[in-house]
Amino acid sequence: MPKFKVLQTDYAWPDTEIERRNLAEGDCELIVADKSKTDAESLAKLAAPCDGIMTNWAKVPGSVIGAAPNCRIVARLGIGLDNIDVDYCTKHKIVVTNVPDYCLVEVDEHALASIYALGRKIGFYHHATKSGRYELQAGAKLRRMEGQTVGIVGFGAIGQCLAKKLLPLGFKVLAFNRSRKDEMDGVEYRDLPDLLRESDYVSLHVPGTPQTKHLMGAEQFKLMKPTAYLINTARGAVVDEGALATALAAGELAGAALDVQQQEPCDLSKAPFNDERVIVTPHAAFVSEESLANLRERTARQVVDRLHGRVPENVRNPEVLS
Secondary structure, three states: OEEEEEEOOOOOOOOOOHHHHHHOOOOEEEEOOOOOOHHHHHHHHHHOOEEEEEEEEOOHHHHHHOOOOOOOEEEEEOOOOOOOHHHHHHHHHEEEOOOOOOOHHHHHHHHHHHHHHOOOOHHHHHHHHHHHOHHHHOOOOOOOOOOOHHHEEEHHHHHHHHHHHHHHOOOOOEOOOOOOOOOOOOOEEOHHHHHHHHHOOOOOOOOOOOOOOOOOOOHHHOOOOOEEEEOOOOOOOHHHHHHHHHHHHHHHHHHHEEEEOOOOOOOOOOOOOOOOOOOEEEOOOOOHHHHHHHHHHHHHHHHHHHOOOOEEEEEOOOHHOO
């Protein structure tokens, strides 16, 4: 019989074989929640005998963690920690981990693809032609992409990866980051209002925190060029979707690409998601076969390391180790 039990609250891939195999090598049994029962009460019951918890998108509040008196680690199958009660974990000496670099390439590739899809009206023309309208004049005027300005909001690892792809393609790159600690040749820092005024494309790469909720709202959209586009591959709550719908209707910006939404799945019948100038993808930016295999293996190893008394990688609350 395995020495440890680990709860996996949810997953966004076909099966849990990679997690199960890696955990088994560390003498851990995997318990997987039913996809229809990821509410706190159901998860708390499953967590009770567990020594560790792995979570993808499901909310893991203190009530779930507290139901597992032997829990020593809560590991995020992802980057952001907004679905985990980190404060509760820290207070109770429970390690929290994530994999902050697992999908950097995928997300910056998706953002770059979105920039080109918006700028070259690929989404618009695809929808028009598939609807039977084969007409070049149906869309707004096209501009050369090279030489345009991309403003990156949040110049962390993903933002920097995107900048490294944009610069050789001839884009001017601006960045906004509260710390301004990461300098990069060819990238100019701006405060947020100036970045919004100057950019032809604004790409969001900030974490989902109370400080970044509705970072992009009515006031910010009014600063943007009416020919500019918004790209969000960060977190849905960073954008005030109602304000975005209003801004698009008022012609305050030209369109958007939204890979993340406040409510997922979003209501595709409502603005801004039903606007023909808006590209909507189903939180797909992080996905590739390579990134998911890497994510799942590393998260399982974090759990095994912690349960066997080793320090796992990417501990987000290191004070619990002292």
